[in-house]
Amino acid sequence: MPLTLNDFDYPLPPDLIAQAPLAERSASRLLVVQPAEGGADALLDRSFADLPEFVGPNDLLVFNDTRVIHARLFGVKASGGQVEVLIERAVGPHEALAQVRASKSPRTGGILRLADAFDVEVLGRVGEFYHLRFPAGQNLFELLERHGKLPLPPYIQRAAGAEDESRYQTVFAREPGSVAAPTAGLHFDEGVLARIAERGAKCAWLTLHVGAGTFQPVRVDDLGEHRMHRERYVIPQETVDAIAATRAAGGRVIAVGTTSMRALEAAAQDGPLEAGSGETEIFILPGFHFQVVDALVTNFHLPKSTLLMLVSAFAGMDSIRGAYAHAIAQRYRFFSYGDAMFLTRRNEAENDAV
Structure with a gap:
């Protein structure tokens, strides 16, 4: 069976x-x-x-x-709507696949302002993920380290702290x-x-x-x-x-x-x-x-x-x-x-x- x-x-x-x-x-x-x-x-x-x-x-x-990596980022769409981005994996020096949570799905070509520090462009969808382009000339992982949050698993019912x-x-x-x-x-x-x-x-x-x-x-x-x-x-x-x-x-x-x-x-x-x-x-x-x-x-x-x-x-x-x-x-x-x-x-x- x-x-x-x-x-x-x-x-x-x-x-x-x-x-x-x-x-x-x-x-x-x-x-x-x-x-x-x-x-x-x-x-x-x-x-x-x-x-x-x-x-x-x-x-x-x-x-x-x-x-x-500090894979969780918060920001806004050009419309002002709130977004939460969770990087899935890097696919190049300045590009990544990510989960994006928003009241309305971001459109291809749209811009997301993350951490009130930098903009990323939505290049399209790859299956369930969004393909994002990060600023050229800046190291992707360094950007995440400075502006992102450590992502704890969903079954841990608290935000990441200093100990984590x-x-x-x-x-x-x-x-x-x-x-x-x-x-x-x-x-x-x-x-x-x-x-x-x-x-x-x-x-x-x-x-x-x-x-x-x-x-x-x-x-x-x-x-x-x-x-x-x-x-x-x-x-x-x-x-x-x-x-x-x-x-x-x-x-x-x-x-x-x-x-x-x-x-x-x-x-x-x-x-x-x-x-x-x-x-x-x-x-x-x-x-x-x-x-x-x-x-x-x-x-x-x-x-x-x-x-x-x-x-x-x-x-x-x-x-x-x-x-x-x-x-x-x-x-x-x-x-x-x-x-x-x-x-x-x-x-x-x-x-x-x-």
């Missing part, structure tokens, strides 16, 4: 949605899901600071080094371009990274810029009709070489976050993993054949979301259902500022049987 949207639903008490970060990054809880053959998974309630205990000396952790400027970025964020944080990486601090190195494990990096589409719900019951948003990624040669060395040494490739997993698996769909850049709209459902990733560090994801489908494909639907039920009963904190899981890939025979 084909999977439907309701197969990925679960009841979540609203008070378990984390509204703010903890005082320390690695003070988050960590639910370790250890698959057991022919029996129930072992579910270990630990602290994220304990993660290095589950990392072996030949393992490789792959991190997403994207940096969240640092805490909604990973400690290794380098490449600007995301409108949402790769949230699994938010738990890592220098102490955890140092203990991982002490155990002999290695770290590697890639970049995937997370778009605003990551928060868009699946609106079709037939999952075969859903279309993913596109995200741009870059995988360096050093990371490809590190993965090859890890395989040769018998270690595991551990993706830190679903964004790292999406980049790696997308780049390996048509053959061996190669360095380079591209765009992906990969949709990972149960039955997907994973080529690269052996284990995953991830947060807890929204009901009926594509990310919940992804982790169900990776760890098995029954395992994820059991783990989420346990997390709710134990009052774990959910979503971007919430707690984390450590998952091991379920063998493909079990996934195919779903």
